[in-house]
Amino acid sequence: MPKLSRAAKNLRRTTIEDAARDLFIKQGFHATSMRDIAKTAEVSLGNLYNYYATKDAIFESIINNYQQQIDEKLRVIFSQIDEPLEPESLRQMGEMVGNLVDQHSDFWLLMYIDVLEFQNRHFRKMFDGLTDRFQRMFGDKFEQAKTRGDLRTGVDPATVFTAAYMQFFNYFLVEKLFGGNRHLNLSDDQALNFLTKIFAYGLLSETKLADYKKSVNKAIV
Amino acid sequence: MPKLSRAAKNLRRTTIEDAARDLFIKQGFHATSMRDIAKTAEVSLGNLYNYYATKDAIFESIINNYQQQIDEKLRVIFSQIDEPLEPESLRQMGEMVGNLVDQHSDFWLLMYIDVLEFQNRHFRKMFDGLTDRFQRMFGDKFEQAKTRGDLRTGVDPATVFTAAYMQFFNYFLVEKLFGGNRHLNLSDDQALNFLTKIFAYGLLSETKLADYKKSVNKAIV
DNA sequence: AAATAAAAAACGGACGTTCATTTTTCTTGA
DNA sequence: TCAAGAAAAATGAACGTCCGTTTTTTATTT
Incomplete structure (x- = not known):
């Protein structure tokens, strides 16, 4: 049984992707670190990996x-x-x-x-x-x-x-x-x-x- | 007295920039490391800095x-x-x-x-x-x-x-x-x-x- | 031997990713 | 109604690697 509703999960994903997109655009893909994304999205570094397997996966999803x-x-x-x-x-x-x-x-x-x-x-x-x-x-x-x-x-x-x-x-x-x-x-x-x-x-x-x-x-x- | 002629120095610079350009194009600026450039140009890492102050300087010169x-x-x-x-x-x-x-x-x-x-x-x-x-x-x-x-x-x-x-x-x-x-x-x-x-x-x-x-x-x- | 060039080693920091741990969340049984 | 407990979610330290740059050492030349 999932503890977070599907809606809540999607919201998190949206938050993460919004942050990542802004950063990618502002400073490029390679220049943007997972820590940057975590901080901007107000999510812990490790938790990013509960939503995306890799950094590339974030880019592709965006x-x-x-x-x-x-x-x-x-x-x-x-x-x-x-x-x-x-x-x-x-x-x-x-x-x-x-x-x-x-x-x-x-x-x-x-x-x-x-x-x-x-x-x-x-x-x-x-x-x-x-x-x-x-x-x-x-x-x-x-x-x-x-x-x-x-x-x-x-x-x-x-x-x-x-x-x-x-x-x-x-x-x-x-x-x-x-x-x-x-x-x-x-x-x-x-x-x-x-x-x-x-x-x-x-x-x-x-x-x-x-x-x-x-x-x-x-x-x- | 310089040990290398100006021509020889220019040749080195050309070699370095050719290598760097190929790498930048193939994999982007941030994804290309100074070690990559050094290896491709067949020059030691430290020696790169005898010719260019920074990595950015290589890009600008190119x-x-x-x-x-x-x-x-x-x-x-x-x-x-x-x-x-x-x-x-x-x-x-x-x-x-x-x-x-x-x-x-x-x-x-x-x-x-x-x-x-x-x-x-x-x-x-x-x-x-x-x-x-x-x-x-x-x-x-x-x-x-x-x-x-x-x-x-x-x-x-x-x-x-x-x-x-x-x-x-x-x-x-x-x-x-x-x-x-x-x-x-x-x-x-x-x-x-x-x-x-x-x-x-x-x-x-x-x-x-x-x-x-x-x-x-x-x-x- | 003095000057220059090249190479190698070292530095501090940042990277993507993993993982043991803690916190939160919801179900369940009384 | 509500504590217990399990499952899910979140955390942050830790790992090993690689980064740009600096410093030190070695080689080469006049």
């Missing part, structure tokens, strides 16, 4: 939980997109990606830890088959746009969408984590507009583009 | 030297670009960036170490004022293209060029270091063509684009 959290946020982001190929939607996605990077920069730092110390073993799936996933997600919308004649011929919409997604991500990561302060010489808002514009030009047919230009920004012509 | 090497490679890349706004040039840049990432993936790993353990102190300058630098580099070419009417109105060529540069870089980093095997669902060659196409559409005027489409790929129309 990643798995965090990954789920981020996956859910991404799911919400994409679920809010009705028409993925509308410039407005692209921009909206970029904005939400920016928020995700802002609010969870620690998660991406964990990814770099993973790249360096675990050959990105835990994060590989973030990029694996990315285009295919978007195709599965929005395939019908892509098809509809194509039959409507909204798209340039010879340009695969799923690939453009993926490229836009990646560029938005990279833009904010560079700004947030790499100290590239305004590396595009634009404010975040302006950068979003600009990148959206680029991908819209790359994606849309001339007739469709004409609408975009007219409606959004007359200065562009 | 970065500074490597940075110079990469800067020189980048200089060569950009010096080979005559007409930065030609799609062909963009693609060429992308290809060379790909080679740079391939041949020096260790350098970019050092950057991630720097992000995690030194808040990117040593690499900040890689992204700082990037657009300005391209403007300074190719400003006259950009102006010429504008007056020739090659460009879309309302699209700053330096910004497009920077965005293209960043996207090429990011594409290859994801492929090489993050295990995103064919995350755009394209071969590297196809990805280069595709990304070039996107930025060309975003950058060039309709008349100029017509030339591009005709000359490069009739299938696109």
Whole structure:
């Protein structure tokens, strides 16, 4: 018979992982000691080993939980997109990606830890088959746009969408984590507009583009 | 009177730094011990301290030297670009960036170490004022293209060029270091063509684009 | 032999992990 | 209702190892 309820145990685990995550992010995996984690989590050193077999196990558990959290946020982001190929939607996605990077920069730092110390073993799936996933997600919308004649011929919409997604991500990561302060010489808002514009030009047919230009920004012509 | 010539001393330093760099990249900064470095460099532990005051000093020296090497490679890349706004040039840049990432993936790993353990102190300058630098580099070419009417109105060529540069870089980093095997669902060659196409559409005027489409790929129309 | 370089040994401390011990918690029997 | 006791949980000292750095010793060169 267990003396602690499952809920109480999970609470302890959460406390430990929160502490460990903060420390890993602040000072790296190797630089963080089990004693650091114990002290921050207000748990004895030995007791850590009642919850995790090794220090690595703590890292892996953090990643798995965090990954789920981020996956859910991404799911919400994409679920809010009705028409993925509308410039407005692209921009909206970029904005939400920016928020995700802002609010969870620690998660991406964990990814770099993973790249360096675990050959990105835990994060590989973030990029694996990315285009295919978007195709599965929005395939019908892509098809509809194509039959409507909204798209340039010879340009695969799923690939453009993926490229836009990646560029938005990279833009904010560079700004947030790499100290590239305004590396595009634009404010975040302006950068979003600009990148959206680029991908819209790359994606849309001339007739469709004409609408975009007219409606959004007359200065562009 | 020194017993070792300056050249001999530099050789030792090079040997030590080569060993340290390999180890840092393979297992990270904190996971690499001075004893590891000594053994790999075939130098005694104590002797390391005749050449470097601390372990950090080794890391900084490596970065500074490597940075110079990469800067020189980048200089060569950009010096080979005559007409930065030609799609062909963009693609060429992308290809060379790909080679740079391939041949020096260790350098970019050092950057991630720097992000995690030194808040990117040593690499900040890689992204700082990037657009300005391209403007300074190719400003006259950009102006010429504008007056020739090659460009879309309302699209700053330096910004497009920077965005293209960043996207090429990011594409290859994801492929090489993050295990995103064919995350755009394209071969590297196809990805280069595709990304070039996107930025060309975003950058060039309709008349100029017509030339591009005709000359490069009739299938696109 | 004097100066420089290299090697080896030693230092104090911190590391991840283990383990004997103590404390807490809940069940049980009266 | 409540002490007894067993099981679970928590503790902190201890272990052996490795760490970055310093100091001492040895080798090499002029």
